[in-house]
Amino acid sequence: xxxxxxxxxxxxxxxxxxxxxVLHNVNFPVYDKKVTALIGPSGCGKSTxxxxxxxxxxLIPTCQTKGKIFLNGKNIYENGQDLTxxxxxxxxxxxxxxxxxxxxxxxxxxxxxIQGKNKNFIKEKVVQSLKDAWLWDEVQDRLNAxxxxxxxxxxxxxxxxxxxxxQPDILLLDEPTxxxxxxxxxxxxxxxxxxxxxxxxxxxxHNIAQAGRISDYTxxxxxxxxxxxxxxxxxxxxxxxxxxxxxxxxxxx
Amino acid sequence: xxxxxxxxxxITYSSSIMTIIFLLGIITSIFAEGIPxxxxxxxxxxxxxxxxxxxxxxxxxxILSLIVGSFLVTLGALIIAVPLGIGxxxxxxxxxxxxxxxxxxxxxELLAGIPSVVYGLFGLIFVSPLITNLLGVPIGLNIxxxxxxxxxxxxxxxxxxxxxxxxxxxxSLREASYGLGANKWETTIKIVLPAAKSGIFSxxxxxxxxxxxxxxxxxxxxxxxxxxxxxxxxxxxxxxxxIAAEMGETAIGTPHFHALYGIAIxxxxxxxxxxxxxxxxxxxxxxx
Numbered sequence: 001x002x003x004x005x006x007x008x009x010x011x012x013x014x015x016x017x018x019x020x021x022v023l024h025n026v027n028f029p030v031y032d033k034k035v036t037a038l039i040g041p042s043g044c045g046k047s048t049x050x051x052x053x054x055x056x057x058x059l060i061p062t063c064q065t066k067g068k069i070f071l072n073g074k075n076i077y078e079n080g081q082d083l084t085x086x087x088x089x090x091x092x093x094x095x096x097x098x099x100x101x102x103x104x105x106x107x108x109x110x111x112x113x114i115q116g117k118n119k120n121f122i123k124e125k126v127v128q129s130l131k132d133a134w135l136w137d138e139v140q141d142r143l144n145a146x147x148x149x150x151x152x153x154x155x156x157x158x159x160x161x162x163x164x165x166x167q168p169d170i171l172l173l174d175e176p177t178x179x180x181x182x183x184x185x186x187x188x189x190x191x192x193x194x195x196x197x198x199x200x201x202x203x204x205x206h207n208i209a210q211a212g213r214i215s216d217y218t219x220x221x222x223x224x225x226x227x228x229x230x231x232x233x234x235x236x237x238x239x240x241x242x243x244x245x246x247x248x249x250x251x252x253x
Numbered sequence: 254x255x256x257x258x259x260x261x262x263x264i265t266y267s268s269s270i271m272t273i274i275f276l277l278g279i280i281t282s283i284f285a286e287g288i289p290x291x292x293x294x295x296x297x298x299x300x301x302x303x304x305x306x307x308x309x310x311x312x313x314x315x316i317l318s319l320i321v322g323s324f325l326v327t328l329g330a331l332i333i334a335v336p337l338g339i340g341x342x343x344x345x346x347x348x349x350x351x352x353x354x355x356x357x358x359x360x361x362e363l364l365a366g367i368p369s370v371v372y373g374l375f376g377l378i379f380v381s382p383l384i385t386n387l388l389g390v391p392i393g394l395n396i397x398x399x400x401x402x403x404x405x406x407x408x409x410x411x412x413x414x415x416x417x418x419x420x421x422x423x424x425s426l427r428e429a430s431y432g433l434g435a436n437k438w439e440t441t442i443k444i445v446l447p448a449a450k451s452g453i454f455s456x457x458x459x460x461x462x463x464x465x466x467x468x469x470x471x472x473x474x475x476x477x478x479x480x481x482x483x484x485x486x487x488x489x490x491x492x493x494x495x496i497a498a499e500m501g502e503t504a505i506g507t508p509h510f511h512a513l514y515g516i517a518i519x520x521x522x523x524x525x526x527x528x529x530x531x532x533x534x535x536x537x538x539x540x541x
Binding site: 054056059061083084085087088090091092094096098099100101102110111114115159162163166 | 448
């Protein structure tokens, strides 16, 4: 594993909501241009961990974080970091598609507009992002239609395109297919595999098979601790930890 | 058990029927008593003549100056209340820390609980002399005073309903916006406000309806002169104030009596249309 580059990694990450210790000393690398899956039973802290990468947890007043997350060598939890800049560098896609009540075009242009990019640049980026998210062919002649006119799977790809428009270093996916039908799910999975050429992907999933299908690395979490991290084939075939093995066999979860 | 269920059903059903009967009763009575005025004066003169001299010989039943009075006072109230109400709503819903919110919300709602006659007194005793002293206008009871008091009065209507609309914008939209690097200000203005706009418009229309129909305040502080005003500091006689002031002195069945009911029809139609608009906005939202 030493030969791989990891521009993003956590160091002794601890997180509390009020007095509840949710993440315990989490250390792991997210390798560049790879898909890393976070798996584990409900409530194990995997979504919380994911939301630490763009400091989304900071929106919750009772949240306290200790430890470091490095993004391109810079600790994003250092004092005086520009949150909006961090969040523009990190794309996030949520469980349920959450397009803005705006047109398809404006949804994708939003992030670039607030960064004050010029019109032509935005136009180019919108088209590019839609193409990258495999949505261009379906929407190219109705960019001004409401984003709500799209199907659930299309909406989720729109949300991926929206995140890609900012040219993020890493894309965080929080159970992106849990609200979608099998066909749309398959499409998003294929999309992830094609996107990893351009962007590092960290995906939380409840679906063990999905993790097996699309990820290069897998991290297994249990009760707020990172139990096991490694190449997906290795974690799935010869897990080092008994708990990982039990979870993958469906003993709990 | 069967019996109980049946009785329960009958009670709730008859309550609903009863409210509809009340509504129909009110509509029928104002139309029955209002329509006869159009035997005395034609529809065009009723709406376009500024001369309201119901007790002269021959009497004049033109309500244009009353409509203009109502319109100006209501418009003024909205100019004051809309920015204030939406500002309060944004602060409570988006910005205020939890503790401040807990105090501010009931305080604003307390404003809605003050009886309108108390608002009227405040305008009469406090605002009126302030206007004459500060601005040097001869009469303190005028459009400005009435608009100011009415405006304060409808702030809680606009703010609490707008606040509901803002708070019900899903958290996921805010997170998506923050996730793309937007700050709080950008998220509020560009995402949350547009997403809540139908609720906010509804609150404005509701505030408008309340201001148009409010009687006690305009009776006490609008000045009561049935005229087309030249300035913001002229007294006017809005429609509800006219009805309240004159109905007691009018013999039942006289043209004057019917004319007051005619004004009531106009008020009813204005309120009816505004409630219809709110329903349309609500439907439009649920379709989306």
